[in-house]
Amino acid sequence: MTVGAWDAFSLIIQRELRLSFRRPEQLSQPLMFFVIVTTLFPLGLSVQLSLLRDMAPGVLWVAALLSSLLSLDSLFKSDADDGTLEQLALSGQSLAVIVVAKTCAHWLVTGLPLVVISPLVAIALNIPPGAFAVMMLSLCLGTLTLSWLGAIGAGLTIGLRRGNVLVSLVVLPLAMPLLIFGAGATDRAIADISAAGALYFLAALCVFTGTLAPFATTAALRITLE
Amino acid sequence: MNDATQGLGVEKVHVWRGERHVLRGVSLRLDPAELLHISGPNGTGKTTLLRVITGLLRPEQGAVTWRGHPIQTARSDYQSDFAYGAHEPALKADLTALENLRFSVGLKRKVSRAVLTAALERTGVGACADLPTRVLSAGQRRRVTMARILAMQAPLWLLDEPFANLDAQGSVLVSELLQSHVLGGGLALVVAHHELTLTCGVRRLELNA
Numbered sequence: 001m002t003v004g005a006w007d008a009f010s011l012i013i014q015r016e017l018r019l020s021f022r023r024p025e026q027l028s029q030p031l032m033f034f035v036i037v038t039t040l041f042p043l044g045l046s047v048q049l050s051l052l053r054d055m056a057p058g059v060l061w062v063a064a065l066l067s068s069l070l071s072l073d074s075l076f077k078s079d080a081d082d083g084t085l086e087q088l089a090l091s092g093q094s095l096a097v098i099v100v101a102k103t104c105a106h107w108l109v110t111g112l113p114l115v116v117i118s119p120l121v122a123i124a125l126n127i128p129p130g131a132f133a134v135m136m137l138s139l140c141l142g143t144l145t146l147s148w149l150g151a152i153g154a155g156l157t158i159g160l161r162r163g164n165v166l167v168s169l170v171v172l173p174l175a176m177p178l179l180i181f182g183a184g185a186t187d188r189a190i191a192d193i194s195a196a197g198a199l200y201f202l203a204a205l206c207v208f209t210g211t212l213a214p215f216a217t218t219a220a221l222r223i224t225l226e
Numbered sequence: 227m228n229d230a231t232q233g234l235g236v237e238k239v240h241v242w243r244g245e246r247h248v249l250r251g252v253s254l255r256l257d258p259a260e261l262l263h264i265s266g267p268n269g270t271g272k273t274t275l276l277r278v279i280t281g282l283l284r285p286e287q288g289a290v291t292w293r294g295h296p297i298q299t300a301r302s303d304y305q306s307d308f309a310y311g312a313h314e315p316a317l318k319a320d321l322t323a324l325e326n327l328r329f330s331v332g333l334k335r336k337v338s339r340a341v342l343t344a345a346l347e348r349t350g351v352g353a354c355a356d357l358p359t360r361v362l363s364a365g366q367r368r369r370v371t372m373a374r375i376l377a378m379q380a381p382l383w384l385l386d387e388p389f390a391n392l393d394a395q396g397s398v399l400v401s402e403l404l405q406s407h408v409l410g411g412g413l414a415l416v417v418a419h420h421e422l423t424l425t426c427g428v429r430r431l432e433l434n435a
Contacts, residue, residue: 002306008333015321015329022320022358083314084330090280091333092305225282 008093009101016105026074031113034067038121049126056125057135057186061179063121064114064139068146069171071110073164075102075154080224085158089225095218103151103214111143127190134189134199141202142182148209149174155220177205232293233257233413234279234382239288241274248274249285254431258381261404261414263422266433272417273313275433276386279415280310292382306334309378311385315367319360323351323370326359331377345377346370350399364391372400383407383414 003011020027041059042052079085088098118139119132127135153170160166185198234256241249248271256262264272277283279290281297281304290297297304317326327342346352349369354362359370368391375383388400401424404414408426422428 003333003336007336011329011332015318015325018325019318019320082318083312083316084318086282086312086314087310087316087330088333089282090305090308090310091330092302093333094302226284 002092005094005097008091008097012088012098012101013105013108016102017108020105020109026071027109027113030067030070030110031117033070034063034114035117035121037063037066039124042124042126052126053190056122056127057183057190058179059125060118060121060127060135060139060186061142061183064118064143064182065146065172065175065179067114068110068143068150069168071106072150072154072167072171075106075151076158076221077154080158085221086225089221095221096214099151099155099214099217099221103147103217106151107144107147111140111147114143115139127186130192131186131189134195135186138182138185138195138199138202141199141206142178145178145202145206145209146171146175148206148213151217152213152220155217155224158221158224178202181205233260234415235289235291236275236279237289237291239275239278239285239290241271241278241283241285243274249278251288252433253288256382256413256415258411258413259408259426260429261408261416261422261424261426262429262431264415264417264431264433265419270433272433273386276310276384276415276417279384280308281305307380308382308384309334309375309380311371311375311383311388313386313390315359315371317359317367317370320358322356322358323362323373324355326370327374327377330374334378334380337377342373342377345373348376349373349403350396365393365396368392369396369399372403376403381412383412383416385414385416385418387417387419389418389420 038059041055045052076085079088089095115136118136122132122135149171153167156170157166181198181201185195185202188195188198236252236254238251238253239249240251252275254262264275266272274283278285281301292304292307323346324342331337331342343352343355346355349372351366351369351373354366359367372388389397392400401422404416405424405426408414416422
């Protein structure tokens with residue numbers, strides 16, 4: 001009669017997705033933010049295509065970083081406020097499985113749409129279509145890593161009333177390698193050089209954070225639940 | 227197996243919250259087919275005691291045992307043996323009553339839709355099953371949480387103020403549910419301010435400041 005970890009995982013994913021789709025504005029806001037910030041740059045800079053192209057990877061990645069921070073607040077906070085987090089922690093399932101499921105669901109509704117929409121933004125930034133594949137792959141790995149890092153920050157700041165700024169201060173320094181290698185990969189793809197090295201590094205970061213972040217987040221949640 | 231290993235035991239539990247010594251050596255025993263009513267003025271640690279028993283809060287001293295084993299040793303087995311009704315309803319406003327139950331009970335045990343609807347019918351909110359809990363009244367939400375407790379089919383019930391927000395009929399309903407749970411061999415630990423009027427045996431534990 002007991003529920004296995006895999007069933008629990010898929011149940012939580014279903015629950016999170018359903019909750020997100022009942023609140024479409026929460027889903028679309030970070031995405032709109034990403035689109036607007038990235039399109040502001042071409043408007044603000046002088047109309048020099050070469051300059052725009054040089055800056056594009058950095059702009060794209062900084063916007064992606066900031067937009068993913070916007071949605072982090074909702075990762076555990078609402079569950080902690082209404083007592084759901086307690087029920088989850090007492091459900092007989094390992095808290096780590098719950099954290100992994102919630103983080104994956106968070107990526108599915110915030111990171112993945114950003115990756116999908118990125119070619120549109122890339123056109124505005126004058127990134128050549130030949131670099132789209134690398135850019136999307138790097139954003140895919142990068143946003144997932146950000147979700148893992150963000151889970152730690154969100155877990156640590158649940159108890160704080162105005163935790164949002166603190167989350168940024170905790171997460172952004174950890175995200176610097178992502179920015180360097182993510183923008184680097186896109187840069188190389190634009191220059192038509194192999195971006196494999198940077199992509200491997202991003203993948204390694206993703207695996208590294210994906211293995212350790214659930215445990216760190218679980219520990220943070222346990223402290224909050226006391 | 228003697229009956230000391232059947233139920234819940236709390237031994238000389240001490241909890242400090244910062245500078246405050248909230249629980250000072252609380253001990254209790256709860257055996258099958260028993261109900262323990264915990265009462266006391268506000269701020270005497272009733273909810274804290276309940277949280278210690280669930281394992282959410284580790285006591286500075288003392289131990290909690292379930293069926294003879296400390297609760298930390300087989301945490302997930304212990305967790306599937308109890309249903310905890312906290313003071314907060316823990317319902318998602320955007321999900322319907324039925325979905326709320328499906329996602330919370332479903333983590334503890336495999337349940338069919340029929341069991342969940344039956345539980346909602348039993349607590350008198352069957353008609354609200356497909357409404358988002360946002361539109362329910364506080365009393366109706368409390369009834370949904372009671373349906374969740376029922377559907378978990380756990381031997382041990384830990385309830386924090388289950389009568390809050392309920393009308394007269396609702397209070398009678400909760401009393402009936404508690405009674406049939408206890409008469410069926412279940413264990414129940416209830417934190418409540420007002421008197422419990424049950425025909426089955428109720429023991430009382432009064433916490434004082």
